[in-house]
Amino acid sequence: MIPNAAVHDVAALADALRTHGACRLPDFPDADTTRALRDDLDRLLSEGALAPASVGRGASHGPRADIRGDSTLWLDNPRTGPAAAAFLAALDTLRIELNRRLFLGADEVEAHYAAYPPGTRYARHRDRFKDDDARVLSLVTYLNPDWIDTDGGALRLALDEGEIDIVPRTGSIVFLSECEHEVLPATRERRSIAAWMRRRPR
């Protein structure tokens, strides 16, 4: 079982990450912020602002719909609205508090909007690249309030205690970036924000 925590209870969140490697934040972001982020993503999608995500690095870098089918836009892109900037600031506050408790040494936050068309997936992977351990903590926020379990699209996390499926409705899930996970296909478009707390290259 993955514990739940409130975002202001950073001690509980840190404890869950230490003991389970993952924690749900069912009430983060709050309802108003969630609505504003959903509206922002709605607008960006209607403007065609998201682009097919790439996988890999260097020469092998490029879109691979067989591995991941989402389209993305970074939250710090000038086309995003004020809700995106406010959410990045909230994530940064969380980063600082978690650093204090977990000694993550995370220097910065990065986040992108993502939309998975029906039937697309993200094959099992780690958010750390083989040659780069910059990402220490992953956080995914779901923007699909009327999602039902049979819509599919679960995030499947491979934790020490076994595989756990997260329904991508609302709220956020936080997990260690070294943990393997995959996004299962859904019957409808699946919207989210994927964020990472990471070390700056030194």
Ligand SMILES: O=C(O)CCC(=O)C(=O)O
């Ligand atoms: O949307 C999710 O549930 C996870 C997305 C993911 O694994 C990623 O973007 O690296």
Ligand SMILES: [Fe+2]
């Ligand atoms: Fe991932």
